[in-house]
Amino acid sequence: MNNLIIGQYVPGESMVHQLDPRTKITVIFFYVIVIFFANSFFSYFILAAFAFISAMLTRIPAGYIIRGLKPVWLLIVFTFLLHLFVTKEGDVLFRIFSFYVYSGALIQGFAISLRFFLLILMTSLLTLTTTPIAITDAIEDMLGPLKKVRFPVHELALMMSISLRFIPTLMQETEKISKAQASRGVDFRTGPIKDRIKAIVPLLVPLFVSAFKRAEELAMAMEARGYKGGEGRTKFRELQLSSRDYALFISFVFVLLLFWWARA
Amino acid sequence: MEITFEHVSHIYQPNTPFAFHALKDLSFHIPSGSYTAIIGHTGSGKSTLIQHLNGLLIPTEGRVKVGDFQLEPGKKNKHMKDLRKHVGVVFQYPEHQLFEETVKKDLMFGPLNFGTAETTIEKRIPEILEAVQLPEEVLDRSPFDLSGGQMRRVAIAGILMMDPNVLVLDEPTAGLDPGGRREMMDMFYNLHKEKEMTTILVTHSMEDAMKYADYVLIMNEGRLYMEGQPEEVLIQKKKLEAVGLDVPEMVEFLSMFEEKFGTKIPFHGQNIKELASDMLRVMKWGKCDE
Amino acid sequence: MRELEQSFIQFDEVSFWYNHDEPWALKELSLTIKKNEFVAVIGHNGSGKSTIAKLMNGLLFPQKGEIFVDGLRLSEETVWDIRKKVGMVFQNPDNQFVGTTVEDDVAFGLENHGIPRKEMIERIEQSLKAVGMLDYRKHEPHRLSGGQKQRVAIAGVLAVAPDLIILDEATAMLDPKGRTEIMKTVQRIRKEKKVSILMITHDLHEVTFADRVIVMNRGQKLIEGTPKEVFQQHETLWEIGLDIPFVAKIAAELKQRGIPLNKQPLNNKELLEELWRLHSNM
Incomplete structure (x- = not known):
């Protein structure tokens, strides 16, 4: 299990590493939602392209990521096969023993597996490029408003x-x-x-x-050392958005618009 | 039991970017019934070395022989449990391994694992308690209710209960006060003498090595840096200081004395009283021997 | 109250127990620590020496007697102010390291005291420099040696700029190299900053640098004086399970054999010089 990369951090200096963790979490959050609205070849293509470009920008060797996702491949293949045999839409393409494989099933299988794959790829890009402590900082900051309700x-x-x-x-x-x-x-x-x-x-x-x-x-x-709870405490770790983060936000919005247009 | 290392190397996580060469081509021999001290800095390979003595680690190169047991790379040893029964290891802060509800159960845990009959084990208890200087009342108490010093003695007793032929001690007095340290070191020495146990002491204390050991191994960066009898090895100030180790206080004092008075008092393992007499002689007659 | 103006810490007949059915951990103990003074407390395990430390910054409160820190009487109300004045380094290097990196750990105390971030960055840099750990600021604790972790702990205390630093057996779990690191660090801090040090230990080598030594036994003060004065009572020290430095042992032997040593030597050099003087006059 040592080579499973989900949850592992790979130190680096890439653009993606240097992004504010809040930016990464926000973008991935919306990406994960949006991916369920993909319904055409082109809309999948846009989201996949976004994920692949992001992965390239991390400068983490592709081989490492692919090998690291190995255990997940099994699940993806399983998902694909499940859809292949269960879905009964479109024309019958061929027959394996008593199973009929429909064209719709093939498409559906590809789409769902791709969705699944992109989901895992994007979320592992977060943990690959962000230290756990930075993720913690981001969560603390983003949950900040909940302090008002005594959370x-x-x-x-x-x-x-x-x-x-x-x-x-x-x-x-x-x-x-x-x-x-x-x-x-x-x-x-x-x-x-x-x-x-x-x-x-x-x-x-x-x-x-x-x-x-x-x-x-x-x-x-x-x-x-004087700890008495969160009140009156200052913070050493500071999160600050930089031009890099704004650039990502703008391009992500652009991707979303393109995606919406590309939907069937 | 005699112990032999033949060109032993150990690499942690070989063939990965994290590979670490902890032991390098290590060869030495420890005769049966001897008391050997292993000295070296943190990270010099001492702890890797002792884990080879009871098969917690297998050499990645070379061969380790402990009595009739052999450890070699790539070979599964079916008699590992036997080996561990014969080689008792007292790790640093051994009290951290206590877990049973009562002291008695914890003492019996080791020998039961090795398949010793319960009646045999029970017979051993009084003798072992006496050796570690614990009263019989502790037997029914929880080990966690005892003081730190007592807990350590229980843990050590738990190893002695296995009736090992070799006793490996990894800084057994760490964290104790000077009085406790003295008592414990004397206790191990008595066990060594009475039971003729082959004793291996890992220590930072040159004084202890000088006082108890009849052979010393000095480790540095995974290699055997020096070896020999303490009176020969531990007086080599320059060579020891080159790897950041001090000489025993007595040796240090003698070298400063020679510098000041221009007369050498040879080191022959003398105690403080004898040293004072030696010094008086030099101050009165200008030389050490009568 | 006049005495309070000179002494930074004052214990007035302080008694403390952990449990009703156990003997007093401290019994009617009175002591003072002056500003900029280096005091060492020695004693065997269970002599009450660590209890003193925990009373000094309000981790424990005495059942009897009073404690004053910088003129403030220790109580629930003053405890937070007192903790700003009295910093503490504990025995186990791992169990006091709060941050995920060196600089985060040094920041922890500053965050607690509400120091603004800009000042925090300066103070972290200065205090890491003072203990020689600036190059390790981004390191994670499990990649540091015991001695290095303890130096970070000292930096964390220094950053808050306390008037007194307590080292509660801070070297007990370290190897000789780590011990030397810590002793050097403490001496450097003494030179560079105006701060009192209270060193709690059972290693008599470490007390030779102190201005004053207090020997504890069974919750009470047994001997108090300069290191030289304390080493002279080597027999008492031996009896209560402490060890005296080699040089003190030799000096005692020589005296017994009629060598008229005047001073109690603190190190080999002092002893040899005096012997040389005596030798020339022989």
Whole structure:
């Protein structure tokens, strides 16, 4: 599963990397909605072209992206086949055993799979070019208005950023504990499933104990450093829209207009 | 059990951009029943090295021999569990591995995994508790209710319960105060003597290496930088300082003394009392020997 | 109250327990720390030394006695002002690193105190420079060594410009290299800034740089004085499970053998110089 790229960040200096995360989220949000309105060859073509150009602009090797989406290919092919055999529109093209394949099904299958593919491609472009912490900042900023209805936006964002900060630490910890228990004769890899599930207990208990201890100490350190909730706090991380972002917005609106015109 | 490394190399995540060469062409021999100290900076390969001793890692090149067990690249060792039973590893901050409801259960956990009969295990408990200087009352308590120092002793007892032939200690005194450190190091030394356990100590403390070990391995950037008896290796100030390591305080003092007084007091593993006598002799008669 | 004007921290017969059924963690402890003073507190694990630190910036409140920080009496009302004046570095380098990068972590304290962003950027740069970590500003914590993380923690405290920095066993989990890094950093800060330091440790090498040492045992002050004065009582230190520096041990042996050493040496050089003087006169 190591080569699955969804959710992975690839450091870079490309134009797409430097875009404001809010811009990327907004554009992708609308892209995802709009894609469901595509209904002609040309309208699909425009959206696909937009996605491919975006992917090229990230300067991430195409091979890396394609290989990374490998596990998703299966789903896409499955979607295609499902539509191929279920949809009964248009003329019958050919027959496999007792299944009739219609021309409409072929088109439908292609369209839905393409939709699915573009969806995943665009969303992975976000995570490929944006650090998790930048996404968190963007979410905090975009949810800002909800503070008025007492939604704990700041706390939520802090929680997310602390989780991100501690993921590598806890991964290291997991490895250390599993090695210590393996040295005491625990076998995580072989044996019947029942035994392997039991083997997780000596790993999980120490991990939880340590996570709680860390949380306690972290809370104390945060308090010692003057943390008392979101009120009266200033922010170091700042999101600022640049001309690059406006350029993307304008071109995206242009793409949308073109898309609307191209719809059947 | 004797331990031999033959041209051992270890690469983490080979054939990826993240490949990291942690051990490079490492060869050495540790005789059975000896006490060996491994010294080196963080990142010098010490921790990779000790993981080869009980098969947590397999060399990517070369061969590791522990008693009759052999670890070689690409070969699955069916007797891994046997090897782990014979080689007890006390990792850094071993108290982090405690998990059972009671101390007794945690002590029994290791040997049960290795298939030792429950009655045999129960017989071992009093002896092991005595060795780690814990009272029998702790047996029914939760390990998490004990003090930090006691938790560490329970964790160490849990390894000793496996009745290993080789005991590997990875900075076992980290985080303890000086008193606790002394007690624990003496405890390991006694175990080593009484049970004739082959002991391997990973440490930053030149003093401990000098005091307890009969052989030292100095690691630097994944390679064996120096090896030999502590009295030979740990006095080579220039060579050790070249890789950012200090000499023991005694050696440092003797070298400063020689600079000031122009007379050399040879280092022969003397203690502080003997050193004071040596110094008096030099100050009175200008030379060290009577 | 006159005394308060000179001392930055004052403990008046402070007692504290964690649990009713446990013995006092601190018992009627009185102490002061002056402005710009470097005080070291030593003691074995459980001697109450870390409790002192946590009382000083209101992470704990005493059951008896009073604590004054810069003339303010510690209470629920003053605690936030006090935390601005007293910064703290803890033992575990990982469990006090809040930010996802070095500069984010240094910013955390500044954000809490509502420092405007423009000033924040300046202060982050200055304090990272002061601990020699400016080149690492974009680094993530898991790519740093323990010593480097602790230096970032010190930078985070420095940025808020406190009057007192407490290092609560900040070197206990570090390797020798990390320890040296931290001690060098502390000495540099002492030179460059007007700030008091309270160093809590059980490593007696680290106290040689202090102006004053307080030895704690069972929640009480056992010895107080300059490092030299404290090292002279090596037998007491040994008994309560502490170790004394090598040079103090040698000096004690020599004295026992009739060498008339006048001063308690703090390092090898001092001892050898005095011996050389005595030797020339022999």
